[in-house]
Amino acid sequence: MxxxxxxxxxxxxxxxxxxxxxxxxxxxxxxxxxxxxxxxxxxxxxxxxxxxxxxxxxxxxxxxxxxxxxxxxxxDAQLFYSGEGNNTIEPLVGTNSLILLDGDRHLQQRKLLMPSFHGERMRAYGELIRDITKQVASQWNIKKPFVARPTMQDISLQVILRAVFGLKEGERYQQIKQVLTEMLDSFNYPLSAVFLFFQFLQHDLGDWTPWGRFVRRRKLLDKLLYQEINERRTQVENQGEDILSLLLSARDENGQPMTDVELRDELMTMLFAGHETTAIALSWALYWVHYIPEVRDKLLQELNSIDIANADPTTITQLPYLNAVCSETLRIYPVAxxxxxxxxxxxxxxxxxxxxxxxxxxxxxxxxxxxxxxxxxxERFKPERFLERQFSPYEFFPFGGGNRRCLGMAFALFEMKLVLATILSNYSLELLDKVPLKPVRRGIVFAPNGGVNLMVKEKK
Ligand code: HEM
Missing domain, CATH: 3.30.43.20 (Uridine Diphospho-n-acetylenolpyruvylglucosamine Reductase; domain 2)
Structure with missing residues (x-):
């Protein structure tokens, strides 16, 4: 003890x-x-x-x-600091991010954010997730290769921006998408994250240095997020069910609303923690499903047993083999x-x-x-292990645990299952990577080397 x-x-x-x-x-x-x-x-x-x-x-x-x-x-969580240990990502998410908070402030902020990622609120996003998946996949051409990771990132980023932030399609939406993707792509190579780990590399010496480029992109992204916050503050009647609306209406014990900087830091946290992680998990899932034909056959058999296009999202997310495939994906190469x-x-x-x-x-x-x-x-990918046995939260914990357990766990699993089911029931894909893929560092997470190359064989 x-x-x-x-x-x-x-x-x-x-x-x-x-x-x-x-x-x-x-x-x-x-x-x-x-x-x-x-x-x-x-x-x-x-x-x-x-x-x-x-x-x-x-x-x-x-x-x-x-x-x-x-x-x-x-x-007892009061015996530890955890936020303090995450200082490395402070340049990205800011000092008010949930990830960096400790003690009472951490607890309060978690309570405030949690409902948006659970229950009815989350299920309401089901239709949107399926629509975004179909729209992104409709750009695939038969027999033309595509890379899963950026494609899945396109889906998960749109899901966060539209379902969680309540952003509407438009110029700002496109700009946020582009800048954030460029920012995360700058961590594409194993050593490119090095400047996050060493403060002496954090000097802005112009556009040609990694830190200089990072700072410029962050400035642009901040500008776009502050514009959105200001616009939404003035549209009281347009408040929706998204997190930004919820945070805008939140008041502390003294009746004070969150400041713009606090709001910006929490939005960056959700963007940063919420979409690349899910996209990487989805890319691995697509890899494994197509790498092992028996897994694909078994999964398709299960998916074909229901009408995926019209089924209630919960019916899909409760499918046992789909759940086992997602769990085994997160076991064998956890994103974090x-x-x-x-x-x-x-x-x-x-x-x-x-x-x-x-x-x-x-x-x-x-x-x-x-x-x-x-x-x-x-080292073997075997979804069956999750059907044969239940693992404790101390044996299987791709989303961490205790008082810091991933806030988006239920949301990420919900999204993973719906996206996978939608893609597999509409497209026959072929894996072009014939060699075993290994995880490589992308910033502070780990993604499949090369991003998983796939090709559409036919549209069903
Ligand atoms: C497959 C996708 C994801 C994986 C593998 C993942 C993994 C993790 C892990 C390992 C932690 C640390 C937990 C701990 O130390 O105990 C964490 C924390 C966190 N995650 Fe996720 N995550 C995913 C998706 C998401 C999504 C979709 C969101 C929100 C939109 C999110 C938001 C957060 C936040 C805010 C924290 C910090 C919680 C706190 O400090 O209290 N994550 N995640």
């Missing part, structure tokens, strides 16, 4: 997890170049709780042991390899170790999802 120790912080706490004798610079290089190899090798040599040191960051305890993950996710780091506020006993304040614990989703004792033949 995690317990806060009563002794003062001056106490010497000697028993710590093992720290591999590898210099910090070498660990950083290895994790940047080939994170899977680094993580697996270190786990094999040093076990499922070890200390790593990367870049200019404080040391972190990496855990991939379900018992340790349970201890962490079920512990880690959930947020938890930073200790007080001394703690954790899994028998005596940890001192400021120590950091990072649950590793990738390593846990590849434990052969939980997932036999972990």
């Amino acid at each position: 995690i317990t806060a120790q009563e002794n003062s912080t001056n106490q010497i706490l000697p028993k710590l997890p093992i720290k591999p004798p590898i210099p910090r610079w070498l660990q950083t290089l290895r994790v940047l170049i080939n994170p899977i190899y680094y993580l697996q090798k270190t786990q094999q040599e040093y076990g499922d709780i070890f200390i790593s040191e990367f870049g200019g960051f404080p040391a972190q305890i990496i855990i991939s042991n379900p018992q340790a993950i349970q201890e962490l996710f079920t512990a 390899f880690f959930s947020f780091t938890r930073i200790l506020k007080v001394p703690m006993k954790f899994m028998g170790y005596d940890l001192s304040p400021e120590m950091r614990i990072s649950p590793c989703i990738y390593l846990t999802h590849h434990r052969p004792d939980i997932y036999p033949e972990p």
Whole structure:
């Protein structure tokens, strides 16, 4: 059990997890170049709780042991900071982002945002998700290759902008789409995210530097978001069911509305956390379904058993094999390899170790999802494992857990299933990548190398 120790912080706490004798610079290089190899090798040599040191960051305890993950996710959230550990993305999402908040402010903001991603509110987006999918897919030409990742990103970005923000089609909508896509594409290569991790690279030396380009795009995106916020503030009668409307009408305990900067930061958070992640998961799902013909056949058989075009979205999202395919997709190559780091506020006993304040614990989703004792033949894509067994939230946690569990989890799964079902029931696709695809870094997430090349064989 995690317990806060009563002794003062001056106490010497000697028993710590093992720290591999590898210099910090070498660990950083290895994790940047080939994170899977680094993580697996270190786990094999040093076990499922070890200390790593990367870049200019404080040391972190990496855990991939379900018992340790349970201890962490079920512990009193007041014993940790989590927002503080996410400072790397502050240049993108701003200081008021839910992702960076802690304590009461974090709790309040979560309560405010949560309803938009659940229940009736979410189900109301079903029709829109199917329409956007059909509209994007209608641009595919028979026998012409396309890359799944940018195409899925087009779908998920439109879903966020229209369903979640309530944006209307038009010039601003197109501009936001373009700038955001360019911004995220600048993280296309494994080392291009490096400037997020090292503050000394964050100098604006003009358009030709990655940071300079990033700052200019962010400025343009901010301008567009502030324009939208201002316009919507004045259209009280046009308030819809979207998140922006909800946030515009929210008041704090003193009756004060959110400021423009607070609103901008939360919009950026949803854009940033909500669409590329879902697009990557969808690209992997399309890859696996077409890479293993038996999976495709089984899934099509299930989809053909209902009238996808007219079925209630909930009927689709409850299909067991479709659910198993999505779960296995998120298990084998989780979009985020880690959930947020938890930073200790007080001394703690954790899994028998005596940890001192400021120590950091990072649950590793990738390593846990590849434990052969939980997932036999972990490198094989086998949706059936999710039909045969129920995994605990400490064995399977592609969306993290505890008080920071992904706010958009239900929404992302809902969207994934509807998009997949719509595409597969309308198109016969062929996978052009004949070699096994591996995940590569895109910013702080991991996407299929090359983006998954597909071709439309025929329209059904
Ligand atoms: C397949 C898609 C997605 C994956 C794999 C994913 C994964 C994650 C993970 C691993 C975390 C960290 C949780 C933790 O540390 O315990 C997280 C947090 C978060 N996600 Fe997602 N996410 C996805 C989609 C979305 C969507 C669609 C939205 C919203 C539109 C969203 C919004 C957020 C937010 C706001 C947080 C921070 C929660 C907090 O700090 O309280 N995510 N997500």
